[in-house]
Amino acid sequence: MTAALERISSQRAFGGWHQRWRHESTATRCAMTFGLYLPPQVEDGARVPVVYWLSGLTCTDENFATKAGAQRVAAELGLALVLPDTSPRGEGVPDAERYDLGQGASFYVNATQAPWATHFRMYDYVVDELPTLVEANFPVSDARAIAGHSMGGHGALMVALRNPERYRSASALAPVVNPMQVPWGREAFAQYLGADEAAWQRYDSCALLRAATVPVPMLVDQGGADAFLDTQLQPDALRQAATERDWPLTLRMQPDYDHSYYFVASFIEDHLRFHARHLP
């Protein structure tokens, strides 16, 4: 056990444990908190595959833990869940008045611009530091999948497209698929990455998919009554890129569902079963 890992809480859930942990991150240079669900199968000494979950704007690790109802299915399937926070936080970490920039709104990039560049290195945190920490300290294997919602759906697809050797599958609910072309992404990327849009392409799932060479199976669900559908999400842009590349994407429109965790909770079971089919 790494000495710097501090357990905040541990609760029985569906025969396993839901825990919260805190540690000093070298990537973000501040204390980071993450959620961890360990399914009952770890009690037989098994190392279990892991689904990393990236949440959306304004979330912490707790939104998904308390609202999605994912632990029941993870317990059945023998999957661990790792739930990072959505940004660095705390005193000394820059923030913005608006909800879609700063703390709670990292967009999972490595910022290069002041004042963000010192702490907002969530790409490195999610891709490298957190899996290394989790695999060294808990009974989980290196068989990984990644999933997320909204800004976190962007994060999950983008991270998998850039690291196809590290993830067996990726999925998203109501993801921001083309951040370079929509207000949430354009405003955040300008702040975090600067004005040169060439640097934005490395974080844009549509651009990445057009250049990708190693396929990663993907499942995307999008609610038809999502208030952000036309302005921020635009899943047809991903469908178009996937069709051009003959990419293994299943994109499902779900009529009447909105952007909330009622939508996430309704389809998370399908997503975990999808990942379990690709994990050993």
Ligand SMILES: N[C@@H](CCC(=O)N[C@@H](CS)C(=O)NCC(=O)O)C(=O)O
């Ligand atoms: N309704 C929010 C927009 C942010 C939002 O919808 N956040 C989504 C992710 S993009 C979320 O998961 N919110 C937290 C929750 O529903 O528990 C606002 O205008 O402040």
